[in-house]
Amino acid sequence: MLLLLTLVSNLIVHIHGYFDFDGLIGFYAAFGFISCLAMVVVAKILGLLLKKPENYYNADE
């Protein structure tokens, strides 16, 4: 609901972009959504490489 509301309000309030493309309707919504997806996916991939069991550093003590 709220999500729709902000999109609708975007139709009424025209955002004057500072660059060429950021004034497009829904730019912020799409950009926020896509960048978050990207960050989660990158984190997931890095996690496969870097995640270790909690006792990793103390295992041999």
Added chain:
Amino acid sequence: MQDHISSMPALWMLLGAALIAVLPNRWRIIPAIVLPSITLWCIWFSTGDSWQTTVMGYSLAPFQSDSVRQIFGTAFVIAAMLSLVFGVTIASKTESSASMGYAGSAIGVAFAGDFLTFFVFWEMLAVFSTIIIWDGRTQAARAAGFRYALLHFMGGVVLLAGIAGLATQGDLIIRPLPLESLSAWLIFIGVLINAGAPPFSAWVADAYPEATPSGSVVLSAFTTKSAVLALILLFPGESVLISIGLVMIFYGIIYALLENDVRRILCYSIVNQVGFMVCAVGIGTDLALNGAVAHAFTHIIYKALLLMSAGAVIAQTGLRKCTDLGGLARSMPLTATFGIIGALAISAFPFTSGFVSKSLTSQAAIDAQLLAVWLALTAASAGVFLHAGIKFPWFVFFQKDSGLRPSDPHLSMKLAMGVLATLCIGIGCAPQLLYPYLPYTVTYVPYTTEHLVSQLQLLLFSGLAFFLTLPLMRRTLTLTLDFDWFYRVPLFRLSQLIRESVAQHGSTFRLASHTVIQSKARVYVDKIFASVMLGGRSHAGSTVAIVTSALLIIVIISFVAFR
């Protein structure tokens, strides 16, 4: 002289540390409130706004004030006072006293007009914070405290080498330094280590969460932010800081997304937030520096609030992992509310303090026509909401029902959180409380319909992304490798090898190496004294290089000994 000393804010805080140490425990709340108040008065109303003196031919300014320093000083005082109030029922006497001393050192750094004073307080920061970490009193706290102390003393050595080099070239007054000489670079690196810059970012999330719940609150405020202040005073507009800041921002987000420990999530987000400030210092325009200062001020407040709500949960449940927590909003409604206010503020939600401070930096990136930087900052703002704004409250206060029914914490904790939450919303609704005190005149208007709509879109759709990707973010019982792996695993193995071979080859080898190291160290110490104290300016550069490398080797060896 007496006037000067009584007008020096840091000394009042240190007096407070001494008083807390000697007074009976039940009275410690009195110095914890009175002395920060006196300090605050000194910061704003002290008559002599600078104190100059000459020592060994160098003119020093132990107390130097301006608007940037006043804002940082004020934030430090607020953080100190409220975290002491927060911890009054759970903190030990050692911790309370060290917290006061720690805050005093940060204020000392903030008002230091010369590098000598700066360095003394800088090292005191490391000492007091290590004491606070050790006061966590677990095996993990002991080990993390050692790693923390060694890294920070190494940073201190690098900084000192830079200062020594600077002293041979001229005066010690703190002013913007161009990154042209070896000494300037050494100072730059020394400061960045305290800011949590890569590759040494791991110490923040490694050490801070091992302190007590109240200790973590204290720790979050001072070291990284005094480093930000140092960057503002020394290296404004160094463009390399933009990239360093961006790396910190995304490092913080990614690692926080992978983390399971509640306080570690918040500590990674300290690196993330300091990244915004470092980036702003790198942009270096008036608006950007205003942004860095305003962001540091509001950040100290909402980060303390977030760590307090996490601390209250940990104090009430004894648990610290997302996998163990959840569904606490019903039994801890006040803590949950305060935590959510902190989370909204860090995400720069409209009508919170983050909204009016972080947007200064974004606008500065736009004005400077840095498109890529602006896109990265905008993506990062969405990422902040993802990792701190939703993840923290969701996994602690909602998520599943963990079956735990802890009550809201002691009155003192609620009071401290209440004051901070009020500040978050107060500054957010009335930016005129903050803007007039910034170093440059603010013409920026945060509350326009465009800004409101765009920010809400950005945040709400990141929220949508969070809930859609929840299955990907299932919490696991893991830690995440970081740069500290290099000194915790290979270096440690190396030390074991050396130890074994030393044991095999008998004591003669050990004795010999001992004497060699000692005599070498003495030569280097003599050299540094000669160049600093006696003004031996001829071979300054090489001495600095030798001293640094020698001390670095010594520090690395000590790292190995205390994995």
